[in-house]
Amino acid sequence: MMPREKPYIKSNRQEIPAFAGMTSDAQPVTGNRQPVTVRVAVVGGGPAGMAAVGALAAMHIGVDWYEKEDRVGGKLNNYHQLFPDRVPASEAFGQLVKGTYHNHIDRHLGKAITSVGVNAGRISLNGKDHKIGEADAVILATGFDFFDARHKEEFGYGIYKHVITSADLETVFADGDKLLNVNGSAPASVAFVHCVGSRDEQVGVSYCSRLCCITGIKQAIQIRREYRETRVYNFYIDMRAFGRGYEELYREAQENHGVRFIRGRVSEASEDEQGRIRVKAEDTLMSRPIKLTVDWLVLLIGMSPSCSAVLSGKGEREKSFTNAENPLTGSAVKGQPGVFLAGCCAGPMSIPESVASGRSAAVQAAEYLNKKNGNSE
Amino acid sequence: MIHYWRDYQKEIAEDEFFYVRSCIRQNFFPGAENLFIDILRNKLGKKVFEDADHTTCTGIGYHSDIVPIETTMTVIARQFALMKERGYRNLVISCVTSFGLYSEILDLWKHDPALKTKIEGYLSEATGRSFDEPANMVHASDILYKFRYEIAEQAVNRLVNNETGLPLRVVDHIGCHYAKTFPERGIGGSEFPQVLTGLIKAWGGETVDYPERRHCCGFGFRQYILQSSRGYSISHSRTKLESMMPYEPDLIVANCPGCAMFLDRWQYTLEETDGSVYGPGRTKIPVVTHEELAGLVLGYDPWEIGLQTHQVPVEGLLDKIGIRYDPEKKYADRQGKLIGDTVAVTAIV
Numbered sequence: 001m002m003p004r005e006k007p008y009i010k011s012n013r014q015e016i017p018a019f020a021g022m023t024s025d026a027q028p029v030t031g032n033r034q035p036v037t038v039r040v041a042v043v044g045g046g047p048a049g050m051a052a053v054g055a056l057a058a059m060h061i062g063v064d065w066y067e068k069e070d071r072v073g074g075k076l077n078n079y080h081q082l083f084p085d086r087v088p089a090s091e092a093f094g095q096l097v098k099g100t101y102h103n104h105i106d107r108h109l110g111k112a113i114t115s116v117g118v119n120a121g122r123i124s125l126n127g128k129d130h131k132i133g134e135a136d137a138v139i140l141a142t143g144f145d146f147f148d149a150r151h152k153e154e155f156g157y158g159i160y161k162h163v164i165t166s167a168d169l170e171t172v173f174a175d176g177d178k179l180l181n182v183n184g185s186a187p188a189s190v191a192f193v194h195c196v197g198s199r200d201e202q203v204g205v206s207y208c209s210r211l212c213c214i215t216g217i218k219q220a221i222q223i224r225r226e227y228r229e230t231r232v233y234n235f236y237i238d239m240r241a242f243g244r245g246y247e248e249l250y251r252e253a254q255e256n257h258g259v260r261f262i263r264g265r266v267s268e269a270s271e272d273e274q275g276r277i278r279v280k281a282e283d284t285l286m287s288r289p290i291k292l293t294v295d296w297l298v299l300l301i302g303m304s305p306s307c308s309a310v311l312s313g314k315g316e317r318e319k320s321f322t323n324a325e326n327p328l329t330g331s332a333v334k335g336q337p338g339v340f341l342a343g344c345c346a347g348p349m350s351i352p353e354s355v356a357s358g359r360s361a362a363v364q365a366a367e368y369l370n371k372k373n374g375n376s377e
Numbered sequence: 378m379i380h381y382w383r384d385y386q387k388e389i390a391e392d393e394f395f396y397v398r399s400c401i402r403q404n405f406f407p408g409a410e411n412l413f414i415d416i417l418r419n420k421l422g423k424k425v426f427e428d429a430d431h432t433t434c435t436g437i438g439y440h441s442d443i444v445p446i447e448t449t450m451t452v453i454a455r456q457f458a459l460m461k462e463r464g465y466r467n468l469v470i471s472c473v474t475s476f477g478l479y480s481e482i483l484d485l486w487k488h489d490p491a492l493k494t495k496i497e498g499y500l501s502e503a504t505g506r507s508f509d510e511p512a513n514m515v516h517a518s519d520i521l522y523k524f525r526y527e528i529a530e531q532a533v534n535r536l537v538n539n540e541t542g543l544p545l546r547v548v549d550h551i552g553c554h555y556a557k558t559f560p561e562r563g564i565g566g567s568e569f570p571q572v573l574t575g576l577i578k579a580w581g582g583e584t585v586d587y588p589e590r591r592h593c594c595g596f597g598f599r600q601y602i603l604q605s606s607r608g609y610s611i612s613h614s615r616t617k618l619e620s621m622m623p624y625e626p627d628l629i630v631a632n633c634p635g636c637a638m639f640l641d642r643w644q645y646t647l648e649e650t651d652g653s654v655y656g657p658g659r660t661k662i663p664v665v666t667h668e669e670l671a672g673l674v675l676g677y678d679p680w681e682i683g684l685q686t687h688q689v690p691v692e693g694l695l696d697k698i699g700i701r702y703d704p705e706k707k708y709a710d711r712q713g714k715l716i717g718d719t720v721a722v723t724a725i726v
Contacts, residue, residue, distance in 0.1 A: 153568035268568075270588040273623050278588045 038369050039064055040362075041125055041133060043113045044141035046074025047096055047351050048343025051358030052139045052365075054099025059366050063105045064133055066125065068112035072097065074143055080173035082351060083218040084245030089174070092351060108133070116140075118336050121372065136372070137338040137365040140322075141358060144303040144344040147197025147205070154268040155193065155299055162277050163269060163297045165196075166215050173222060179296060182275045186227040187295035191279055192216045193266045194236040198302035207321075209302035210348040213240045216300045217253045224257040232259045233292065235266050235281055243350055262290070269297050303348045321347045331361045332368070340365050385566040389523040390513040395465035396427040397456055399472030400437065402634035406666055408683025409634075410471055413517055413668040420531055420675055421524050425469075428459045436474040440598040447499065450482050450492075454500045457508035466512035469520055473633035476516040477554025480562050483510060516555060518632035518667040522564055522572050525579040533676030536582030538627070539699030544583040545627040548662070549573035550617075550640065552633025553593055567591075573630055573667060580674045589620035594636035595643060611650075614643040618655040618662070625657040628694050629664040637666045645688045661689040673700060680706050 038061060042053045045067030053063045071077070076096075079089035100107075116138055117124045125133045146167050149157035157163045162182075164172075172179055181187045194216055198209040213236065220232045239261070241247045253259040264282040272278050277297040283290050305321045324341050325334035331346065333339040342361035343354035394417065398410050417423040435452050438444035460468060470476040486493035500506055521528065536545040551570045556563025565571030568591065574584045595613035600606045617640070621629075631637040641664040647653045648661065656662040664687065665673070672682040679700065684691045685707045695702055708717040 153566060156568075159569065268591060270590060271586065272588050 038062065038136045040137045040139060040365050041066060041135035042139045042141060044074065044143055045069065045072030046141060046143045046343060047076060048354040048358035049141035050096040050100055051355040052141055052342050052362045053105050055359045055362035056365065057102035057104040060104065061366060064108060064135060065105055066108045066111045066113050070110050078171050078174055080170055083214045084249045096355065116339060118338060123338050137340065137368055139340045139342050139361045139365055140345055141342040142306045142345045144348065145306050147302040147304050149196055149299045149301050151203050152196055155196065155297065156269050156271070157299060160269065160271045160277060162275060162295060163299065166212065166219060166298055166300045169219055169298050181295040187230050189231040189294040190223050190296045190298060191233040191235065191292060191294045192220060192298045192300055194234065194300050196299040196301050199237065205302060208240060210240065211350055212300040212302055214243065214246045214249065217241070217249050219298065220259040221253050221257050224259060234259060234261045235264055236261060237265060303344060306345055321345065331357070331364055338368060385561060385564060387519065387562065387564050388513060389515050389519050390467035392423050393465060394423065394425045394467050394469040395460040395463065396425050396469045397431050397471060397475065398427065399475060399634045400433050401638060402471055405638045406634065406669070406683060406686060408681065409666050409668040412672045412677065412682045416671055416675065417520065421527060426463055426465055428463060431456050431459055434475040434478055436472065436478045437598065439478060441602050447496065449478065450496045451499045451503065453479060453482055454496050454508050455504060455506060457510065458500065458506035460511065461509050468511040468514045469517055471517050473516060473552030473555045474635065477558050479514060480559050484559065516632065518572050519564060521667055521671050522575045525576050528671055528674060529579045532580060532674045534674055534698050534700055536577060536580045536698065538697050544581055545697065546585050546624060547577045547582045548585050548621050548626045548629040549577060550594060550629060550631040550636050552631065552636050555632060573632055576667060576670065577630065585621060585624045585626050587621045587624050589617045592617050594639045596635040596639045610639065611643050611646060614639055615647060618644065622655045626662055627697060629662055630667060630670050631664065632667045634666065637664055640664045641688045660693055663689050663691045663694040673698065678702070
């Protein structure tokens with residue numbers, strides 16, 4: 001993410017110490033220090049990674065847990081509330097991180113794994129120009145990258161101050177900042193653009209990122225809750241509210257919060273002389289072109305794959321998510337025995353799906369090690 | 378500098394250019410193309426060749442559904458053949474419509490080589506000629522962009538208000554066919570093109586980023602060519618002019634001959650229609666082409682380069698920059714004989 005200037009955002013941020021949960025004195029450490037014979041590496045400290053390490057440790061498997069940042073939690077650290085129940089992200093983090101305080105888990109923070117190599121049953125984990133560690137099996141839980149909204153040039157992200165992404169807005173909420181208009185008062189109107197970097201062949205992204213629709217609904221409601229007078233528009237292709245409680249939230253946004261949903265893609269955004277954003281779009285239900293001037297334009301950015309680079313070792317991101325060998329039934333990577341996928345590196349997932357995926361990968365890694373060591377039961 | 382426009386860098390040849398003219402430009406701005414050639418040859422020391430045998434690209438007929446695409450391709454293949462026969466490989470195109478059409482045809486041939494083979498056959502059958510695709514193909518404004526700092530070094534005038542010392546506020550308008558079809562062929566791409574911005578900044582001015590900056594000038598071929606649709610043309614021009622009006626621009630510069638013409642002529646029509654005037658102080662906004670802008674910066678006489686053929690009078694702009702001119706010679710021919718007179722036009726309100 002590019003550092004963003006937030007000239008009209010009233011900052012209320014207080015420095016929170018990096019989730020102190022990572023120091024051993026913050027939480028009781030569980031698990032006996034009994035020797036473990038096999039070790040699994042988990043790459044990534046987000047929800048899928050946290051779920052995987054917790055599950056492995058509970059099965060008495062030693063874990064080397066690698067995270068490129070200096071704290072775990074991944075993108076969860078920058079989220080405010082989670083849909084559909086508006087549970088604070090910090091609460092979900094607390095529940096997940098609890099399972100990671102275990103004697104079988106060694107944490108390696110600030111370690112970026114850029115490639116893995118499988119050789120004679122052992123897997124090496126490498127940094128940019130040196131080997132970082134070894135393991136009997138690896139779970140890649142490297143998550144996703146946000147789509148770089150600058151590629152959709154017509155929206156002017158990075159050029160116009162009042163065009164931000166859903167990730168930026170989530171940080172605003174998480175920090176307790178205020179989203180103000182150019183005069184320093186509550187915004188008169190905010191528009192969301194769905195499918196920025198999703199289902200868009202123009203930028204080489206054919207897939208649906210799945211979670212942006214519900215993010216747009218949740219953030220639209222949040223704006224209406226904070227600023228009752230602000231008009232909120234959502235420009236969408238079609239609404240994909242698939243998960244538990246999502247459709248209900250979509251209805252709630254319309255019935256209880258007056259969020260206006262307009263079916264049609266935005267063709268271009270530009271800045272007027274006051275710094276507000278002019279939006280051109282088509283209302284495809286009314287079959288009419290429309291123009292709208294809003295105080296803020298929020299781009300609901302999609303999810304881009306992040307672990308193909310680790311697998312290929314070439315350091316180049318690919319445009320498709322990494323497929324497991326049998327994606328319907330398992331998470332093992334084809335041709336790389338002992339390497340498993342967890343969470344959003346295998347495709348766009350919600351947090352509960354990522355957690356389930358992480359635990360599932362842990363079980364599959366354990367089964368693999370059992371078979372490999374002749375312990376099949 | 379916008380940090381990501383490196384994606385839209387473009388290779389522009391250094392020298393030895395084969396130049397093809399524009400039907401619209403040489404009719405409506407008859408000094409502009411000679412001026413461009415003169416700047417290249419005599420100010421920048423470049424070798425430029427234009428072939429008297431070259432023809433229209435058929436762009437207007439093509440976009441009006443009168444000329445079939447195979448005919449257009451064969452005509453353009455013939456221009457390539459002329460270039461080959463003269464020993465040139467770097468094509469410079471005056472017209473944005475032509476530039477878009479040449480680009481489209483090269484792209485079609487790239488994806489369908491059999492089509493190119495068919496056109497090679499047509500050209501051979503009709504003229505006995507053969508052709509090579511250009512090694513480098515650019516629009517004339519790209520060339521000025523490449524050499525903008527060399528031009529700045531020789532500048533006699535800068536795009537600065539002579540009285541206030543402030544940079545002139547310039548609206549840059551890029552023809553749609555310059556980069557909207559193939560963003561990678563335009564400097565800066567299609568959404569935030571840099572080709573004219575680069576000239577304006579290098580020569581002392583500042584650009585105006587107004588909401589309808591990317592909107593079509595209103596020409597739109599069929600919108601104008603079909604008389605019944607002409608209202609669409611003028612309404613689009615009005616959309617742009619109304620959008621730029623609050624920024625009080627000192628001038629408009631366009632790299633497309635059609636855009637320069639319509640943004641210029643329609644200001645007169647709009648004033649005649651409903652009295653609307655869009656420049657500061659109830660003046661109209663002068664419109665110049667990229668060659669004419671370079672000519673003014675380099676100190677060419679405004680009447681030598683044909684600025685008297687513009688609908689919106691340019692004198693206000695010349696005064697702002699501090700360019701001297703002889704009002705008596707505005708309508709003089711090259712021998713100094715007056716071939717017309719300033720006609721006082723009273724606005725019908």
